[in-house]
Amino acid sequence: MPVAFANSHGHLRHNGVMQTAEAPDLRYPTGRYTPPASITSGHRGEWIDTLAQTPGMLRAAVEELGAEQLDTPYRPGGWTIRQVVHHFPDSHMNAYVRFRLALTEDEPVIKPYHEHLWAELADAKTSSIHSSLKLFEGLHGRWVALLASLTPEQFQRAFNHPEIGVHNLEWTLGMYAWHCGHHLAHIDNLKSRMGWR
Numbered sequence: 001m002p003v004a005f006a007n008s009h010g011h012l013r014h015n016g017v018m019q020t021a022e023a024p025d026l027r028y029p030t031g032r033y034t035p036p037a038s039i040t041s042g043h044r045g046e047w048i049d050t051l052a053q054t055p056g057m058l059r060a061a062v063e064e065l066g067a068e069q070l071d072t073p074y075r076p077g078g079w080t081i082r083q084v085v086h087h088f089p090d091s092h093m094n095a096y097v098r099f100r101l102a103l104t105e106d107e108p109v110i111k112p113y114h115e116h117l118w119a120e121l122a123d124a125k126t127s128s129i130h131s132s133l134k135l136f137e138g139l140h141g142r143w144v145a146l147l148a149s150l151t152p153e154q155f156q157r158a159f160n161h162p163e164i165g166v167h168n169l170e171w172t173l174g175m176y177a178w179h180c181g182h183h184l185a186h187i188d189n190l191k192s193r194m195g196w197r
């Protein structure tokens with residue numbers, strides 16, 4: 001999995017968390033990313049739609065929350081809602097750059113980053129969510145425009161993650177569509193458990 005084994009909040013790891021019927025998995029509410037055996041143009045279209053819709057869904061999910069709610073961890077020991085909001089553009093900016101590199105270079109080696117440490121920087125822990133909501137909307141606007149322009153051949157272009165190897169763009173697109181739902185579910189599930197809706 002790209003971005004996978006290098007990140008310590010671990011949501012992209014294949015190994016790990018046990019899930020039982022009695023204790024729903026708060027960390028992986030939608031399960032792990034399981035790409036289809038064969039990715040079609042239909043899958044790509046659905047995933048692009050997900051990327052197009054997620055900024056609005058994120059804004060709707062969090063814009064009415066107060067500071068104390070935003071500073072509540074989505075699970076015990078997990079990121080706060082505020083950190084999750086800032087994580088969306090932090091993660092997807094890296095993804096956007098990786099797509100552009102893969103489209104303009106031959107299987108470029110991309111730069112991993114420590115997302116758990118990014119989430120501990122002061123702005124990600126304490127700053128207003130509004131800058132990240134705007135950043136995320138603008139970023140996905142550009143990213144979706146790029147994705148909508150790509151040919152099937154371009155979706156086969158790939159980058160090389162130094163820790164987890166080579167993945168092509170359609171596989172990676174599916175992973176980031178999964179990533180959108182993964183973190184939106186963290187927020188929605190906390191709101192449900194807390195009675196905030």
Ligand code: NI
Binds near residue numbers: 011087091179183
């Ligand atoms: Ni994430």
